[in-house]
Amino acid sequence: MLETLSIKTTSRNQFVELTRQIRSLLNDELSRDASFRDGEVIVYVPHTTAGVTINENADPDVVHDFLLTLERLVPKDAAGYRHAEGNSDSHVKASMMGFSATVLIEDGQLVLGTWQGIYLCEFDGPRTRQVHIRFRRA
Amino acid sequence: MLETLSIKTTSRNQFVELTRQIRSLLNDELSRDASFRDGEVIVYVPHTTAGVTINENADPDVVHDFLLTLERLVPKDAAGYRHAEGNSDSHVKASMMGFSATVLIEDGQLVLGTWQGIYLCEFDGPRTRQVHIRFRRA
């Protein structure tokens, strides 16, 4: 079964942490199926100007510096862009992060490192974004 | 079973859309196995100077701007390169895009967003490239 989160973003560039919501969906799945202990979760973003990555969940300054760096690398306006919507940068940033994340599940827990959080990466907000979640048994 | 597409590229830097071919392979798979409705497809590129990404399938200007941006970020010739083949940039670009894409399948359909297409990303063409496709049942 596919589950879908709907996430409202509030800025053009923004990281929204999804870890708590994914963990909660995992717990629902575990309580529906006692035989499910190990596997993976696939987090999939069905957009072309938003992606998904894993990064630090503790210090919000990391996200600040992350967005600053991506904006410096791929500025919104650059010479030579042809795409008329003014979001060519957003497409590149999203592909740099990627559109799916796979996280292992072991003994009913997400196998995340201590500092790892799962983030929706908005690069052309504010918008309402979908995030698909699928759990797989090992 | 592993299926392999063979794709001839025609430029040094080029995005080749694979969505139609992958959908066609999925339909073959569904017609061989009536019990297969949900799962994933893994698209894997067995090269080091070509990758795979998902991006806009509508306006070709997006691909133009995408390649322009990658070339600006990682130019073919830069001070300090040691690798004698003259394609150090191609290796970096390919890793930035990645070598596999996972796309969900639900009720016999690829779960792609409206604007999402799956692209082979050529960064050292023209060449003939392989793309491996594997379908997984949920």
Next chain:
Amino acid sequence: MLETLSIKTTSRNQFVELTRQIRSLLNDELSRDASFRDGEVIVYVPHTTAGVTINENADPDVVHDFLLTLERLVPKDAAGYRHAEGNSDSHVKASMMGFSATVLIEDGQLVLGTWQGIYLCEFDGPRTRQVHIRFRRA
């Protein structure tokens, strides 16, 4: 079952090839389970300043040029960073490479291209890093 490699890195920025160790774990897995011939291996890095990618396994100059390019794109020190640990660049570089790699397995072999090797990407070493490995049956 989840297997975990422990890798000691020796520089701030370093690529450590894991292909041989993953192939050896695959052979152990195959000898434990004669019915396992096809599937995938998921290589997962549970950190936020180290990632995983696939790249050339032959000429070490490729890795040199790769690290040089990433350092040029995302220098250790840049104007505007707020994160006090001095490793904002490491977080961005790790996300650019990604935290998981999926490699297909066919007839008991990793389906890697001729030049492909699987690398742990250290961006804030030297440290001891964990790499989780899970094999999936097709």
